[in-house]
Amino acid sequence: MSLKIDLETNFAEFVIDAGEVILGTQQRTDMNPPLLRVKPNENILQAVCALLNSGGGVIKAKIKDEDYNHEIHEVGLDLPPVFEGYLDEMQQGKLFLIFVTSWNTDVSGVPLATLCSNLYHRYRSSNNVMDSHKALIFLKEKTDSSLLSPQEAQAGAHREDDTEDSAAALFDREQLQYLEKLNLTESMHVEFQMFPTALSQCVKERLARCVSALANAEGGYVFLGVHDETHQVIGCEKEKINLSKFKNSVECCIRKLPVYHFCTQRHTTQCSIRFLQVHDKGDLRGYVCAVKVERFCCVVFAKVPNSWQLKANKVKPLTTKQWVDWMMQAKPVRRRLSEMFLEPSLSPSMPPSRTVCTQNLERLKVLQKHYFPVSSHRVAYAPESLYQELCSEHKGLRDLIDREMRPVSRGILIFSRSWAVDLGLKENQGVICEALLISQNNTPILYTVFRKWDERFKDDSMKVASSLKQRLVDTGGYTGRVCIVPLFFQLNPVGTPVTPHSSVAQIYPESYNLTTIQHMETLLRSLVRVLFGFRSFVSEKLGSETWNLLTDQQYELLSKNLHETRQLFVHGLPGSGKTTMALKVMQKIRNVFHCEPHEILYICEKQPLKKFVSNKKICKAVTRKYFMKHDFAEIQHIIVDEAQNFCTKDGDWYKKAKTITQRRKDCPGVLWIFLDHSQTNQLSCSGLPVLSDQLPREELTGTVLHEEEIAP
Numbered sequence: 001m002s003l004k005i006d007l008e009t010n011f012a013e014f015v016i017d018a019g020e021v022i023l024g025t026q027q028r029t030d031m032n033p034p035l036l037r038v039k040p041n042e043n044i045l046q047a048v049c050a051l052l053n054s055g056g057g058v059i060k061a062k063i064k065d066e067d068y069n070h071e072i073h074e075v076g077l078d079l080p081p082v083f084e085g086y087l088d089e090m091q092q093g094k095l096f097l098i099f100v101t102s103w104n105t106d107v108s109g110v111p112l113a114t115l116c117s118n119l120y121h122r123y124r125s126s127n128n129v130m131d132s133h134k135a136l137i138f139l140k141e142k143t144d145s146s147l148l149s150p151q152e153a154q155a156g157a158h159r160e161d162d163t164e165d166s167a168a169a170l171f172d173r174e175q176l177q178y179l180e181k182l183n184l185t186e187s188m189h190v191e192f193q194m195f196p197t198a199l200s201q202c203v204k205e206r207l208a209r210c211v212s213a214l215a216n217a218e219g220g221y222v223f224l225g226v227h228d229e230t231h232q233v234i235g236c237e238k239e240k241i242n243l244s245k246f247k248n249s250v251e252c253c254i255r256k257l258p259v260y261h262f263c264t265q266r267h268t269t270q271c272s273i274r275f276l277q278v279h280d281k282g283d284l285r286g287y288v289c290a291v292k293v294e295r296f297c298c299v300v301f302a303k304v305p306n307s308w309q310l311k312a313n314k315v316k317p318l319t320t321k322q323w324v325d326w327m328m329q330a331k332p333v334r335r336r337l338s339e340m341f342l343e344p345s346l347s348p349s350m351p352p353s354r355t356v357c358t359q360n361l362e363r364l365k366v367l368q369k370h371y372f373p374v375s376s377h378r379v380a381y382a383p384e385s386l387y388q389e390l391c392s393e394h395k396g397l398r399d400l401i402d403r404e405m406r407p408v409s410r411g412i413l414i415f416s417r418s419w420a421v422d423l424g425l426k427e428n429q430g431v432i433c434e435a436l437l438i439s440q441n442n443t444p445i446l447y448t449v450f451r452k453w454d455e456r457f458k459d460d461s462m463k464v465a466s467s468l469k470q471r472l473v474d475t476g477g478y479t480g481r482v483c484i485v486p487l488f489f490q491l492n493p494v495g496t497p498v499t500p501h502s503s504v505a506q507i508y509p510e511s512y513n514l515t516t517i518q519h520m521e522t523l524l525r526s527l528v529r530v531l532f533g534f535r536s537f538v539s540e541k542l543g544s545e546t547w548n549l550l551t552d553q554q555y556e557l558l559s560k561n562l563h564e565t566r567q568l569f570v571h572g573l574p575g576s577g578k579t580t581m582a583l584k585v586m587q588k589i590r591n592v593f594h595c596e597p598h599e600i601l602y603i604c605e606k607q608p609l610k611k612f613v614s615n616k617k618i619c620k621a622v623t624r625k626y627f628m629k630h631d632f633a634e635i636q637h638i639i640v641d642e643a644q645n646f647c648t649k650d651g652d653w654y655k656k657a658k659t660i661t662q663r664r665k666d667c668p669g670v671l672w673i674f675l676d677h678s679q680t681n682q683l684s685c686s687g688l689p690v691l692s693d694q695l696p697r698e699e700l701t702g703t704v705l706h707e708e709e710i711a712p
């Protein structure tokens with residue numbers, strides 16, 4: 001059965017339907033056949049693991065046992081101990097819900113949740129599976145040693161016992177005697193196993209574990225057909241075995257073991273197999289199979305690591321490569337975006353400078369207190385000006401908000417004309433406003449106020465809420481329990497407001513409530529990261545992700561109501577982030593006006609910049625020269641960048657741009673012009689209107705941290 005995300009749900013986040021489950025330790029033992037006790041709820045384990053690695057969510061399962069009661073009975077899921085502290089459980093009649101929060105690397109010490117590493121190490125004479133911590137240490141040691149030459153690595157390996165020489169001698173012997181007691185014990189380098197007549201699944205698995213353990217350590221020998229306690233030679237009777245077939249299947253089993261290389265040599269797992277004759281009173285009785293396992297250059301697994309993630313709405317296993325990469329954080333995983341703000345040295349290839357990170361952290365606090373202050377004695381409305389604007393535009397809104405906020409004692413209600421657009425989603429034209437309530441002793445709530453309710457809107461609003469939750473975790477780096485509960489309202493223009501669908505709101509465990517002001521502020525700082533964070537251009541150059549925070553001016557520029565600010569001149573000095581803003585505005589245009597990349601035009605003077613923007617695939621990008629020579633029938637919106645470099649040599653570009661954007665009388669397009677006024681050549685004709693006519697106008701004065709300052 002493949003686990004899928006349940007799309008028909010009222011939780012605004014990932015919900016995995018795990019089907020039917022048998023809960024309770026006793027109940028599972030009583031089952032007939034009692035296999036279920038040995039085999040835990042594999043489905044649920046995988047779902048929990050996938051959610052931990054994908055930002056959290058909910059698992060729903062139907063309880064099979066009629067009499068199961070969560071108040072009395074244990075859950076008995078046999079989860080790995082490291083998963084403790086991430087789960088909350090709730091029974092709703094016959095439905096069992098497991099709430100899973102996102103994996104916390106700082107607390108757990110490892111970057112991802114794993115059910116079993118399937119990576120073995122040799123401890124004395126036993127093969128032990130490494131837990132995630134041990135596996136991480138082992139992987140790190142291997143990366144260091146992979147830089148050494150094989151000879152150096154061999155020399156560095158310490159040999160503690162002399163069994164290896166005796167084992168080598170045994171491996172080379174031609175003949176053994178039946179029931180001969182070997183002068184050799186199991187050790188770091190030697191393993192005895194009874195000889196199976198056929199390589200059953202169980203024997204193969206045992207061999208795989210043994211080979212993984214030996215190859216990851218210093219190599220060694222496995223003797224099949226020697227009693228592991230008495231050390232007596234037993235062997236396999238010659239009539240019962242086909243030597244070449246058996247050899248093939250052992251080789252095949254070893255060849256198939258998943259490996260991962262840090263080195264460039266990329267050897268395969270090296271083994272040699274010999275059959276030693278076992279004689280009884282002078283006659284050939286059978287064989288002992290001896291396997292010599294060489295020390296492996298890098299990492300050998302007994303099986304693919306058992307770890308899961310959500311992908312394309314399904315619970316999917318990680319491949320060995322994905323697992324190691326994620327463990328080593330060699331690839332930019334989503335979770336790292338947020339850590340960039342906190343931890344200065346994560347990427348081995350490009351450590352972001354400490355100053356950037358601490359500046360960001362300090363600025364986060366400042367921005368949060370400035371834009372989203374939490375009041376200790378009331379509910380603050382932010383931004384206050386937007387709230388007043390909305391109330392004057394929509395009769396009845398103030399009453400609705402007042403009524404809803406009456407029972408709330410402290411917190412903050414954050415208004416937006418569209419949280420969807422703020423999060424990079426398409427605007428719903430039926431929405432008057434959306435407001436996010438962060439309040440004490442409650443979960444965050446996202447209120448959506450509609451002009452007129454339509455059943456189809458529910459999906460949109462759920463999407464906004466779930467996207468916000470996901471972004472708070474991924475981009476915002478919030479590691480606590482978090483959910484967003486969506487509530488919908490229709491604003492009735494004449495009478496009292498109605499609440500069409502508040503009943504759909506789902507109930508979360510109490511641990512999801514925000515308890516203190518500090519708790520609320522932590523969440524709000526994650527929200528600042530979501531709203532102010534952007535990917536720096538340095539990423540394009542170095543292939544690594546660096547996040548930065550918008551300045552206040554940039555944030556306010558991007559918060560402008562595009563319906564009302566169709567035309568704008570934006571003046572900014574070099575380094576004030578004009579091109580970044582131009583890109584972000586175009587993204588916003590797409591979501592607000594629901595248009596396609598071929599309907600938005602970006603014009604600049606120089607080829608390299610044109611190419612850079614063109615690669616973003618969010619608009620059509622051209623140079624001014626090209627713009628003057630062609631028609632643009634499909635274009636509705638135009639963004640002009642670096643206009644100080646423009647000229648009228650090929651014609652009046654400003655007039656042409658204006659004409660294009662204003663040709664739709666019912667809904668004129670956006671025309672924003674970005675320029676560095678200080679660099680405008682006053683003598684040559686740039687084609688821009690005179691300064692006093694460049695209205696409305698905004699200035700970007702602050703400089704963002706420049707690429708060069710971030711790069712090492």
Ligand code: ZN
Nearest residue numbers: 261263297298
């Ligand atoms: Zn290697």
